[in-house]
Amino acid sequence: MTKVTMTVNGKTVSGEVEGRTLLVSFLRETLHLTGTHVGCDTSQCGACVVHVNGKAVKSCALFAQEAADADVRTIEGMANADGSLSVIQQAFQDHHGLQCGFCTPGMVMSTAALLAENPKPTETEVRHYLEGNLCRCTGYHNIVKAVLAASGQDMDQIAAE
């Protein structure tokens, strides 16, 4: 067991981990931040996406020790300081961009990373960027709408309904 320390959602945290402990397990099991989900075992689904030093990362594809001293942000750290929904979160609610909610944390984290890189993406760019995030519920329609709306684009012009 090795001690690992990192910043998660602005707080310094540490814990004992095995070499094989994944970042997602450290977040969920040690820190009890269960908003980050595990949807697969092949790093394909994106339910586990978090930000590590500002970059979207699949936390099932990283050992906890690899994130030592890093600045990590999870879905629990995405709301506004007063607890209200952030612009992205609000857009997902307004446009019904989630159903069961299981893919949602990963979708929100990926969206935040996309909009940081590309503040006004096209529909095609959104769909391409979200390729690594699977959703079985929504058929993606309202997720893509929510992302475009979160970028401040006029939804009526873009999606049919």
Place this chain on the structure above:
Amino acid sequence: MPKDHGVGASSKRREDIRFLTGRGRYTDDVNQFGQTYAVFARSDVAHANIRSIDTSAAEAMPGVVAIFTGEDFKDVGGNPAGWLINSRNGEPMREPKRPVLAHGKVRHVGDAYAAVIAETYAQARDAVEAIVVDFEELPALVDMAASLADTTVRVHDELPDNQCFDWGWIEDNRTKVDEAIRNAPHVTTLHLVNNRLVPNAMEPRASIGEYDPGTGDYKLTTTSQNPHLTRLLVAAFVMGIPEHKLTVIAPDVGGGFGSKIYHYGEEALVLAAARKLGRPVKWTAERNESFLTDAHGRDHVTKIELACEKDGTFIAFRTETMANVGAYLSNFSTATPTFLHGTLMAGNYKVPNVYVNVKAVFTNTAPVDAYRGAGRPEATYSLERVIDKAARELGIDPVAIRRMNFIQPDQFPYTTPVGLQYDVGNYDATMDKLLEISDAAGFEARRAEAASRGMLRGLGINSYIEACGIAPSHLVGQLGARVGLFDAATVRVNATGNISVMTGAHSHGQGHETAFAQVVAGMLGIPEASVDIVHGDTSKIPFGMGSYGSRSLAVCGSAIVKATDKIIAKAKKIAAHMLEASDGDIELKDGRFSVAGTDKGLDWGAVCLSAYVPHNYPLTELEPGLEETAFYDPANFTYPSGAYACEVEVDPDTGKVKICSFAAADDFGNIVNPMIVDGQVHGGIGQGIGQALLEAAAYDDMGQLVSGSFMDYAMPRADDLPFYQVDHSCQTPCTHNPLGVKGCGEAGAIGSPPAVVNAVIDALQRGGMAHVTHIDMPLSPARVWAAMQG
């Protein structure tokens, strides 16, 4: 103006707040004090006798507290089939035992034969690797026709022909249908495969078993669409523990699509292990286990014939299907290819002769059961594909041939030759709406433009009908169901006037917490925020059957309406007493009781308070309190219907299909929350397009699932799919439930696969490839390209 409150309003979903902030609580998010972890040893071969299992090395591993094998469960019950199907010769279906852990034999890759319980997940996982199993490998049966023909290899030793049943529907129609087809001026025949799918809800299954030795109480936290049904199955049938000593909790559940209806052996295992150890036992599936062990969907091999007049008037449909049930019967797997499929084989059409034969076949593959749509997608796909083929053969427009055979609005209630009575519908209306929203008139111009780019553009259009609101108990009882399919609700009005509604429905993405609150708040005229929906915990909710078959609003919602009606009736009596009026004169409007024709009145809250502080209360006539329970058993199924259109472009060089647009015009009757209904249709279409173009659970000859991970199984991704045009303004309200609703959860997955395939065939035909009349799903570039080459 769209409504902003109550029924008809697109109220934003209240459950989104917790899901968007990471505060959802799914089963794997739950940990109990003193918890241990279960990991299963699963067969890596499809078919083998178990000669021996040596667990001694595993037992000695660090952290291991117990190991179970099939031997430990050989005396408990099997996981039962929920429907009895009788074969054409009158014999009951064959029901081999489905054990908690495989005993004597493993029958599919992934079949669990042992489980390790350890202090940590990692220790359990390590120890499973140390279990030594000696298999005597047997040939694997994968292909259905081969399974039926082979009498030497048997999935279950006691079943010589690997057949579960040979069912005819309706057997009395058979001779008449044969004769009609023999004498018909035109017969179109189509052989097709409805491809096997893996449901792949994004949340893998998970279960936590607990046992309290002090009280003898068990608790199961599990990923279920129907906690009461799971409780009944695990307690009464498998474990033999008293139902009242088991609580089943299905907290937030990350999608189900059918796969989480069923009771699975892992649930019994964690309970048995918890009892033995006196400690909580948790199991969470890896995705690999979901692929191998969640009940798969579809998997039919079908021949369908359509007999018609030269002018396109339908005379008869005859269907012969082989339906794969996999290695064991799952809880609804015998109902899915029969009563959810055969009864729909008249479609939206006035056709006098229909006969369906279904042979259900055991194979060395994962069990197959209801997956979004369940039987109805199979029916719709067969019908709407063969109709398209017939239209082409007869030179009739595909929309025209459907319209000329549609059951007309004045013909309802309409009794089909396959045992259903459709209560209401208007199929031309949804077809009209579809042609409008899909701009079908502009197709030719779009096709010409695509052709100028060298692309083959095609348009596919079809209708669908489904039977939802599952189900009238008296009817399904006659059809072999071993359960009732009513539902129940309790409405508890608290002293301060806010409300908890306990429902038998379970929400795993459908937004019940919002939509059901809209219904109750609308009836009472109080804010939606004053109504909470409680679901998923058998210790809190009345005995209801859960959510599947697009039943939640139609059946559970109706129970909620009935219970709320009782609340209103009682509250009016209380108000009448307080206002010194007769209860017949009391009106409830906008949350206020008033005496008709006067200005005397009382607010909702004052009446509720009086029920719990009964100082001025009609105690001689009424009990205190304000809480009512209602059970609702539907009189009939509901019949959502509609018309779907898909436009595709096929790249002639590669066979790659691109979905250019997709439109759906549905008739769901009345709508409670249009935003949620849109979302349900979107999701269904996404899965339907996935089936049509991408997805296949493919087993090789050895019974290995070759598409057993997200790397090999092509899930639809955001850039595979377009925006959809969705409309539900055509509304013929259901005639027999109080809300006039029909259900919308499965339509998208039912109506969309034939639209996609019809569009691809249309593109190739228009591109001059007259020889391509059918391609089996999924329409991968390789398959399309091969078909084009002839």
